[in-house]
Amino acid sequence: MGLTSNTVLVLAIVAGVLLFAATVWLWPRLAGRTWRAVTGRVGLLLATQLALFSAVGLAANKSFLFYGSWADLFGQQTGMGKVVDHSMSSRDVKVVDKQQLDVPGGDRPAVGGQILKVAISGQKSKIDSPGYVYLPPEYFQPQYEDKNFPASIVLTGYPGTAENLIKGLNYPMTAFKQAKAGKMKPMILVMLRPTVAPPRDTECVDIPGGPQTETFFAQDLPQAIKDTFRVGDKAQNMGFIGNSTGGYCALKMAVHYPQTFGAGAGLSAYYEAPSDATTGDLFHGDNKLKKRADILHSLKNKQPSGTSFLVTSSEQGEGNLGDTKKFIQSVKGPDRVSSIILDSGGHNFNTWRREIPPMLEWMSGRIQA
Incomplete structure (x- = not known):
């Protein structure tokens, strides 16, 4: 039985209910002060709480897909897979x-497109990362065999998995439906998580003496995409998208690498790298x-180059509204900025699923083949 x-x-819910009922039923019999009674009460309470916490944890993991399997949960998922x-x-x-x-007809790539599970190797960063690539149906159709396609890198939040983008946020299906309805151009989506050195949260930073995460996402990954798929080599051909930590990375890359990314979309992004137990010391006193990792500081010192930005927040439920408004005010022409500000919406999948369709439509209008 899989983790999700x-x-x-x-079973976890049933176990919790049964243990709770057993605790209520047996409590009078364990009311004494003998060691057996005390041990019994402690055992029942611990078992009940463990079952309840397990049920809550499993439900949260099923909803947000933090871990895809038992092996992933216990850190045993290390293999990159077999090339087929x-x-x-x-x-x-x-x-x-x-x-x-x-x-319907999705077994044929020319009808439903295709999702490739890939292993990506960074030549400069020496980082290897798993991911997924969505190729739209047009990529396989004869009339497009000599045509390039726009591409967007898409990142989850921390500590999410790349599967979140497929199963939880429905990026490939949304892109398929949007293109079919004529709301966006067919687009290649390269989907990863920002955690390229698990379990550490590297915040897309080149850490002194540590993982060169910025180099991987800003240089290695775009080059690998261009070398493998029919994608042009200009900034107008590639965008960067992300939610939460991924949104921070998307905006930061678009700010610092306008020669590579023509557009960046940050859903519920924050604007400065945190420093906590998950990140460790990112800057080593540098x-x-x-300052480079502070997006608002970097944006004020950015030479305008025609980059397009999209930021999202909510009037109620998001903690980034103030900084999002500061970001909007700091963008100088010919750079362009757009926003999605919901009346209410938390930092969660439901909010992002409401923002992804219009965001993809926006991205399609900013990058091209």
Whole structure:
């Protein structure tokens, strides 16, 4: 039974209910002060709380897909997978599996497109990361065989998994439906999590003496995409999208690398790298590096280059509203900024699912083949 299966969740809930009932039923019998009575009460309370916490944790994980399997939960998911497709692989991108969209005729790539599970190797950063690539149906159609496509890198939040973007946030299906309805151009989506050195949260920073995460996302990954798929080599051909931590990374990359990314969209993004137990010491006393990781500071000193930005927040429920308004006010022409400000919405999947369709439509209008 998998970590995200309904069966495991139901068993945990049933166990919690039964243990709670047993505690209520047996409590009078364990009311004495003998060691057996005390041990019995402690045992019942611990078992009941463990079952309840397990049920809550499993429900949260099923909703947000922090971990995809038991092996992932216990840190045993280390293998990169077996390469099964050589025709679409390159030096830096190895295709290890394929899946189709659940649409009529989706078993044919020219009808439903295709999702590739890939292993990506960074030549400069020396970072390897798993991910997924969504190729739209047009990519496989004869009339487009000599055509390039726009591409966007899409990042989850921390400590999410790349599967969140497929199962939880529905990026491929949303892009498929939006393109089919004529609301956006067919677009390649390269989906990863920002955690390239798990379990550490590196915040897309080149850490002195540590993981060179910024180099991976800003240089290695775009080059790997261009070398493997039919994507142009200009900034107008590539965007960067993310939610939460991924949104911070998306905006930061678009600010610092306008020659690579023509547009950046940050859903519920924050604007300065945190410093906590998950990040460790990101800057090692380097104040210049710390300022570089401050998006609002960097934006004020950015040479305008025609980059497009999209930021999102909510009047109620999001903590980034104030900084989002500061970001909007700091953008100087010919750079452009757009926003989605909901009346209410928390820092969660439901909010982002409301923002993704218009965001993709916006992105399609900012980058091109």
